[in-house]
Amino acid sequence: MICVIFDLDGTLTDSREGILKSIKYALEKMEQPIPDEKTLQLFIGPPLTDSFRDHCHMTEEQIEEAYGYFKERYDATGKYENAVYPQIEAALQALRKTGAYVGIATAKPEEQAKDIIKHFKLDQYFEVIRGANRDIGLIHKEDILREALQDMNTITAQKYKISRWYMVGDRKYDMEAAKLHNCVAMGVSYGYGSVEELEAAGADYICENPSDLIVNIAVDTLL
Incomplete structure (x- = not known):
């Protein structure tokens, strides 16, 4: 077997559309710069907290804030943009x-x-x-x-x-x-x-x- x-x-x-729109939403809420599209693709796959750290160079406190904003949009809308x-x-x-x-x-x-x-x-x-x-x-x-x-x-x-x-x-x-x-x-x-x-x-x-x-x-x- x-x-x-x-x-x-x-x-x-x-799930690209929902994930990327929710990442952009989180960064905009924090007034953080949005990476280029090639870099944004790298967010898909690894843990999101790791990606905020690696590609946006955030502190642990900022990562928690960004994850919260991401989840706010993704739970409501993003997971169905799929x-x-x-x-x-x-x-x-x-x-x-x-x-x-x-x-x-x-x-x-x-x-x-x-x-x-x-x-x-x-x-x-x-x-x-x-x-x-x-x-x-x-x-x-x-x-x-x-x-x-x-x-x-x-x-x-x-x-x-x-x-x-x-x-x-x-x-x-x-x-x-x-x-x-x-x-x-x-x-x-x-x-x-x-x-x-x-x-x-x-x-x-x-x-x-x-x-x-x-x-x-x-x-x-x-x-």
Whole structure:
């Protein structure tokens, strides 16, 4: 039996519009300069607090203020300025037909992730949805993936032993977390990271679209 864990932003959904508009909203509220579009793209993937620190050179106090403004807009509007990538639902259906267990590990706050998945009526495909929880220090992808894998092991322990684990994502953080936790690292090039970024982070496979993902998993299980 296999288990496939997905990233959310840039992998299942194209959330660029809502995230970037909410970042700009936060910076405007604070009268902070807005980075150029190329730099703003780098905010998508890693924890937002890290991005405010790295790209806006904020103090910890400013980061908390910016995060609060971001959340104000994103919770109300931004999380729905979003779209499921073409072929994603078909790919999820194909995985479930094989009996695979499927989950999510995202650096997005967990409640936001669950709201988005439910909004798009994709919740039926996932046993586990794990996201960030700043209250308990659960922020970075490697820690979130660890929790998702533990949750999945708990669910499946009485039925099946997982023989192969996959982590699917569009950024280096996903590939690095996959390697750390002995998952097959499946990169997707239709998201926010480049092929070069994914390869440098150790991706075992790179998929141009969700259909490629199903083909590559099928091939990998036969090796």
